[in-house]
Amino acid sequence: MNSFPIVVIGAGPAGLSAAIEAAKAGAKVLVIDENLKPGGQLFKQIHKFFGSRVHKAGVRGMDIGRQLLEETKNLGIEVWLDTEVCGIDQTKNIWAIRNKDTSVNIRAEKVIVASGATENAVRFPGWTLPGVMGAGAAQTMINTNHVLPGKKILMVGSGNVGVIVSYQLLQAGAEVVGIIEAAPQLGGYGVHTAKVRRAGVPFYTAHTIKRAMGDHCVAGAEIVGLDAGWNPIPGTEKVLKIDTICLATGLTPLTELAWIAGCEFTYIPELGGHVPIHDLHMESTVKGIYIAGDISGVEEASTAMEEGRLAGISAAADLGCYTAEEKRKRTLEIWDHLNALRCGQFGQKRRDAKDRILAVGKEMISWAVHV
Amino acid sequence: MGSPCLKTVGAPSLEELRNSPAFPKSEDFMRGPIAVIECIEEIPCNPCETSCRKGAIVIGDPITNLPRIDFEKCIGCGICVAACPGLAIYIKDYTYSDEEARISFPYEYLPLPQKGDVVQLIGRTGEMVCSGTVIGMQNSRQNDRTTIVTVAYPKNFFDEVISMKRIKNKS
Ligand SMILES: Cc1cc2nc3c(=O)[nH]c(=O)nc-3n(C[C@H](O)[C@H](O)[C@H](O)COP(=O)(O)OP(=O)(O)OC[C@H]3O[C@@H](n4cnc5c(N)ncnc54)[C@H](O)[C@@H]3O)c2cc1C
Ligand code: SF4
Ligand code: SF4
Numbered sequence: 001m002n003s004f005p006i007v008v009i010g011a012g013p014a015g016l017s018a019a020i021e022a023a024k025a026g027a028k029v030l031v032i033d034e035n036l037k038p039g040g041q042l043f044k045q046i047h048k049f050f051g052s053r054v055h056k057a058g059v060r061g062m063d064i065g066r067q068l069l070e071e072t073k074n075l076g077i078e079v080w081l082d083t084e085v086c087g088i089d090q091t092k093n094i095w096a097i098r099n100k101d102t103s104v105n106i107r108a109e110k111v112i113v114a115s116g117a118t119e120n121a122v123r124f125p126g127w128t129l130p131g132v133m134g135a136g137a138a139q140t141m142i143n144t145n146h147v148l149p150g151k152k153i154l155m156v157g158s159g160n161v162g163v164i165v166s167y168q169l170l171q172a173g174a175e176v177v178g179i180i181e182a183a184p185q186l187g188g189y190g191v192h193t194a195k196v197r198r199a200g201v202p203f204y205t206a207h208t209i210k211r212a213m214g215d216h217c218v219a220g221a222e223i224v225g226l227d228a229g230w231n232p233i234p235g236t237e238k239v240l241k242i243d244t245i246c247l248a249t250g251l252t253p254l255t256e257l258a259w260i261a262g263c264e265f266t267y268i269p270e271l272g273g274h275v276p277i278h279d280l281h282m283e284s285t286v287k288g289i290y291i292a293g294d295i296s297g298v299e300e301a302s303t304a305m306e307e308g309r310l311a312g313i314s315a316a317a318d319l320g321c322y323t324a325e326e327k328r329k330r331t332l333e334i335w336d337h338l339n340a341l342r343c344g345q346f347g348q349k350r351r352d353a354k355d356r357i358l359a360v361g362k363e364m365i366s367w368a369v370h371v
Numbered sequence: 372m373g374s375p376c377l378k379t380v381g382a383p384s385l386e387e388l389r390n391s392p393a394f395p396k397s398e399d400f401m402r403g404p405i406a407v408i409e410c411i412e413e414i415p416c417n418p419c420e421t422s423c424r425k426g427a428i429v430i431g432d433p434i435t436n437l438p439r440i441d442f443e444k445c446i447g448c449g450i451c452v453a454a455c456p457g458l459a460i461y462i463k464d465y466t467y468s469d470e471e472a473r474i475s476f477p478y479e480y481l482p483l484p485q486k487g488d489v490v491q492l493i494g495r496t497g498e499m500v501c502s503g504t505v506i507g508m509q510n511s512r513q514n515d516r517t518t519i520v521t522v523a524y525p526k527n528f529f530d531e532v533i534s535m536k537r538i539k540n541k542s
Contacts, residue, residue, distance in 0.1 A: 059515075185379060186377075186379065190412040194377070194382045197382040200493075205379050344413035346412075
């Protein structure tokens with residue numbers, strides 16, 4: 001049986017940041033990821049990130065990924081790739097499949113679950129045709145695998161994911177025929193929408209997709225206008241000649257492992273749905289199991305890294321690698337960063353939602369030490 | 372919401388921009404090359420502020436404040452142009468010559484134009500405005516792969532132009 005003081009599940013920005021903090025404190029850490037390469041979503045983010053200098057703003061996501069991997073290597077953190085975690089029990093026994101063929105068990109004293117999120121699909125006639133895909137999948141194809149999924153794209157959803165992936169599809173040489181948004185207003189940051197708009201991409205607000213056309217693959221899309229009650233307005237249908245439909249219709253936290261481990265959940269629609277209840281140290285309702293990043297509510301890489309740090313510090317401190325005072329000091333510092341990221345017209349909603357999780361956490365997590 | 376055009380069309384209107392704290396007044400444009408910031412939404416972002424060595428751009432605390440700029444301090448060096456992840460800043464110079472103005476904007480598409488090329492210049496919604504001549508290309512290490520293209524163009528289109536039409540790959 002393999003045994004590690006701290007096991008981190010997921011090698012995205014949250015998991016790697018957690019592992020780095022714990023290892024810096026001297027804890028022995030194992031990081032597990034199902035992919036062949038670590039980094040989670042970071043390596044397909046070829047654009048410069050937002051945030052402040054402490055959050056590496058202005059640096060491209062892929063370069064933040066490289067920096068994290070370098071640190072991981074320098075600290076001698078063990079990383080198992082091509083390893084899928086299939087179960088955790090409440091005694092923190094982890095069951096995983098390595099290289100798709102070998103079953104392994106790992107005993108952990110502390111587990112940090114940083115499994116990220118999964119893309120939501122919307123259903124419409126023709127949605128199973130080849131050529132309909134998640135925007136994140138399209139982003140992986142162009143930026144990781146250098147394959148253009150199609151030449152003429154319809155993007156469904158105008159949030160940051162929809163507009164950023166549209167911009168990157170343009171950079172990759174595709175034409176984005178339109179971006180539709182069911183709400184009357186665009187969702188993404190204005191600077192992102194302005195970037196694709198000036199490239200000539202039209203936005204259709206208060207529009208949805210009625211059907212994908214084509215026999216064997218996508219050959220077009222019919223879109224339709226929506227009234228104030230989100231009902232289709234007959235006669236406003238329009239056919240767009242496209243060969244690919246990308247869905248950027250939100251993400252849902254990937255929480256199965258936390259469910260299996262027995263964590264209690266709360267429902268927070270603003271953060272993507274059911275999320276594990278946690279305290280200020282990212283510890284769940286199961287002692288010794290921490291969560292960080294998109295699994296605790298879909299946000300951004302910058303917040304995922306901060307939450308990862310919180311989880312890493314508290315797991316290491318709970319093993320005795322940090323003093324209570326150090327833990328308190330670092331935790332407060334990181335909360336300052338998080339609060340700075342969660343303000344303004346876009347962030348405040350997330351901050352309020354996070355406060356609701358913490359409020360439940362305060363009730364349910366009896367051993368939680370409040371800083 | 373305060374920016375109806377930005378939130379439906381996708382790009383801000385000139386009117387929305389003129390109501391924002393950083394947008395230059397016409398007298399500011401008489402100074403020579405200055406940074407024009409088209410960032411009118413409260414987002415958690417400040418590389419423009421931290422990149423400017425002249426201290427001309429201020430966001431302050433909280434980080435979601437809109438950028439403000441002091442045109443007395445701005446020298447139009449263009450460092451903030453490549454630093455801005457929103458590609459929301461360009462340099463404009465109304466005083467370039469009697470007939471022509473000059474713009475330096477961020478450009479992240481391939482192929483790149485060449486110095487001397489005549490390119491199509493576009494406005495905020497991608498509409499064609501006029502043509503101009505590429506007079507400079509800047510792609511230092513510090514730009515981190517965001518090329519800054521400088522184009523001279525007729526002054527009467529001064530306000531409308533913000534970028535150039537993408538050059539279509541031949542394939
Ligand atoms: C299309 C798109 C564009 C985005 N653009 C930006 C942006 O511009 N700026 C920004 O800040 N954020 C952006 N984000 C958000 C950002 O990528 C995420 O918030 C961030 O990656 C979350 O980090 P994470 O570590 O929680 O999850 P992830 O990065 O998703 O990493 C989770 C990792 O865990 C692995 N994993 C999950 N389950 C298991 C298991 N059972 N066994 C083993 N491994 C497992 C996954 O394979 C993955 O590698 C974007 C997201 C998407 C989808
Ligand atoms: S152009 Fe130069 S001086 Fe002016 S704001 Fe930008 S970085 Fe500062
Ligand atoms: S760096 Fe660009 S996007 Fe960010 S606040 Fe400054 S102007 Fe706006």
